[in-house]
Amino acid sequence: MAWKSAMTESAFLDVQDLHVAYGPIKAVRGCSLTVAEGETVAIVGANGAGKSTLLRAVCNLIPRASGKVFFAGSPTAVIPTHVLARRDGMLFVPEDRAVLRTLTVLENLRLSHDARPLGRPFEKATEEVFGHFPRLQERADQPAGSLSGGEQQMLTLARALVSPPRILLLDEPSLGLSPRLVREVYAILRDFRKRGMTMLLVEQNVRAALRFAHRAYVLRQGTIVQQGTGEALLADSGLFRQYLGVH
Numbered sequence: 001m002a003w004k005s006a007m008t009e010s011a012f013l014d015v016q017d018l019h020v021a022y023g024p025i026k027a028v029r030g031c032s033l034t035v036a037e038g039e040t041v042a043i044v045g046a047n048g049a050g051k052s053t054l055l056r057a058v059c060n061l062i063p064r065a066s067g068k069v070f071f072a073g074s075p076t077a078v079i080p081t082h083v084l085a086r087r088d089g090m091l092f093v094p095e096d097r098a099v100l101r102t103l104t105v106l107e108n109l110r111l112s113h114d115a116r117p118l119g120r121p122f123e124k125a126t127e128e129v130f131g132h133f134p135r136l137q138e139r140a141d142q143p144a145g146s147l148s149g150g151e152q153q154m155l156t157l158a159r160a161l162v163s164p165p166r167i168l169l170l171d172e173p174s175l176g177l178s179p180r181l182v183r184e185v186y187a188i189l190r191d192f193r194k195r196g197m198t199m200l201l202v203e204q205n206v207r208a209a210l211r212f213a214h215r216a217y218v219l220r221q222g223t224i225v226q227q228g229t230g231e232a233l234l235a236d237s238g239l240f241r242q243y244l245g246v247h
């Protein structure tokens with residue numbers, strides 16, 4: 001088929017010339033990026049660069065003005081977000097923590113488990129998840145809204161692990177967390193990476209993201225201005241001054 005020839009070889013997620021606008025505001029202007037299976041890719045950029053918009057448009061939470069997105073070789077254009085999540089395994093975790101506050105920790109995990117059934121019994125899945133998040137096990141019967149911000153972020157990641165997605169789209173996993181919790185969250189993400197989970201994350205915490213990701217793209221005012229390995233971008237001090245507003 002025609003679209004196959006356009007797909008970058010080995011791209012698991014292939015975003016081509018994506019444009020997204022909010023009325024007159026052009027938030028994403030012609031972004032193209034790829035993520036290979038098993039790869040972790042970061043999109044870094046300052047406030048308002050268009051990071052969340054890009055991620056939301058990739059999973060069809062907001063409409064695209066133009067451009068194409070292919071996931072595992074198929075175009076995603078008309079597939080609703082919940083179908084992408086449930087059927088195709090593309091899970092988006094928003095920056096405002098995806099927990100249901102009035103439900104308990106266990107009920108939150110149950111919902112994620114049942115939303116994407118992988119044939120693994122819930123008890124087995126939670127056993128594994130609690131191995132990673134002992135603090136959540138202690139709080140299994142507590143409403144999620146009573147957890148601290150850091151614990152809610154842990155629950156967000158635990159929800160992703162209970163039915164592992166084929167690709168995890170993460171918006172600012174370290175937002176609002178103390179330095180210690182940022183380290184904890186990234187230790188968990190590294191573990192996900194070791195298991196071969198494919199991840200695309202956006203971050204304002206540029207250094208944490210570049211240290212973590214295999215590859216990264218720098219977004220500035222809706223446009224990708226640079227890309228490279230996390231290591232190479234970390235070593236580029238000019239980049240920080242020029243595009244990221246940090247030193």
Ligand SMILES: Nc1ncnc2c1ncn2[C@@H]1O[C@H](COP(=O)(O)OP(=O)(O)OP(=O)(O)O)[C@@H](O)[C@H]1O
Pocket residue numbers: 022025027045046047048049050051052053054204
């Ligand atoms: N719902 C909306 N309506 C209108 N404009 C919006 C809307 N959401 C975002 N924008 C604008 O689009 C641009 C990109 O915003 P976006 O939230 O994608 O940036 P971001 O890189 O995620 O920023 P941050 O690091 O602060 O989360 C900004 O100029 C923002 O003001």
Ligand SMILES: [Mg+2]
Pocket residue numbers: 051052053095171172
């Ligand atoms: Mg954002």
